[in-house]
Amino acid sequence: MFYITENFLSIQGEGKYAGFPSYFLRTGGCNMVCPGFDTPYEVRGAAKKGCDTYFAVDRAFKPEWLAVESVEQIKALRGLERVDDVVITGGEPLLYYKDAVFYETITYLQSRGKRITFETNATVLIDFERYPAYKECVYSLSIKLSNSGEPKAKRLNAKAIEAIVKNAKESYFKFTIDKALTQTTALQEIEEITQGYENDIYCMPVGADRHQIWQNDKTVFQFCIDNGFRYSDRLHIRVFDDTKGV
Template identity: 35%
Template sequence: MPTYTQPLKPLGGHLKIVEIFETVQGEGKYAGVPSMFLRTGACNLECAGCDTKWDRWSEMPYAEAAAIVLDHKSSHLVLTGGEPTLWQPQLGEFLEVLDTASESQPANFHTVTVESNGAVPIRAGAFLNRVDLWSFSPKVGTLGREEYFHWEVVLENLRLTEGQNQLKYVLDPNVPEDVDRVFKFHEQAQIFVPDEFVYFQPYDTETLVNILHAPGLDDITSYLRRLTALTKLVAERSEQRFRVLPQLHKLLSYR
């Protein structure tokens, strides 16, 4: 599977799209908000335990993608992946098309969130200027490999998006070295993100997949135990500064 480290070349009015769907945002400051998700293809990482499909896509014209988004009532658009920041020029152009198409439907003006691992440099331009919220989820040991951390790139992206970002750390409470690594990194990151926009989330992909496809009491109980353990750990390490949240959409058996 190919991996990438820089934004890719424009496609001439098309996006590589895996899927577009309506659901409930399950993470961060907009948790619980009905949202349209546009999932782009390709990723710069190959993380262990990745729970999304991003390596099969179709090329879709901007206008067609905008029409699908506008055909739904959700006014919150989430650009996710894969890794959407690989497609910054294209997504900037797409959002211009979407905004133009929305002019005749003022109620459909969209708040735009980008979900990113933070390991691709964010470029100045129309895309950066149009996005309302940058949601960064840096990868740590249980989710990737040592060479995937890219802390310097993540820090620069946080600096560039200061005032419009949030941080989500996905951690296994049973892997203390990952917990130590994240808190050490956050000593540098904290100057760019207010405490109220820093979220911790338990890592337990297998249980979450079971909940999503065939929810059972044992799976939910297992996940809640990890959530409880992480909540206690973060409270102890951070003097109760940060929030620990589940993936709400998966507990609700949503996509």
């Protein structure tokens, strides 16, 4: 059994496949909190801070999550048949990689010809030999940098990154950075993580809403030009601001 917090048909707004019509499954639960991304929210009157998908991270929202106990629930999702791309995001979706229903979901989607992209923080070491379907997926390696507010030992797992890059048919790096980080350690941190890999590197501005993106986008854009990285925007936020489920 695994949990999803929302599912919807939309357009991918980030990374290599930005602009592609995609069906999104957002899983519930994460092994990080990322308070540095500074999105304020409230739980039972208490003020908290997290990332822009705090509702898929903080277990206080678990009563609102949907338990997927059978792949039949996935087969019944309307809109899934209309697109070739399925994006499995979170939270951290790979926390469920050994779960029987989750794995059956992956193999079912593959049997329907879907390209599956995992948006992952790349801290989960996948056993690709035991679960070979994961080799046929795309991995958007959204590895967190120091601006996430998480300690390095928690946000970086070199073996997990290596296993994905070596085994998966496709993967790319995608870093979420802000103006302050571009002026300090962003380049050094990115180089440390990506050295030895040939994968494309995307940088994307921090921003849970349009206003926050506007504060960071030009600097991140220039940072990409200066360092030969690819710029990724966040199209869904440009268009819909901080509306959920789009």
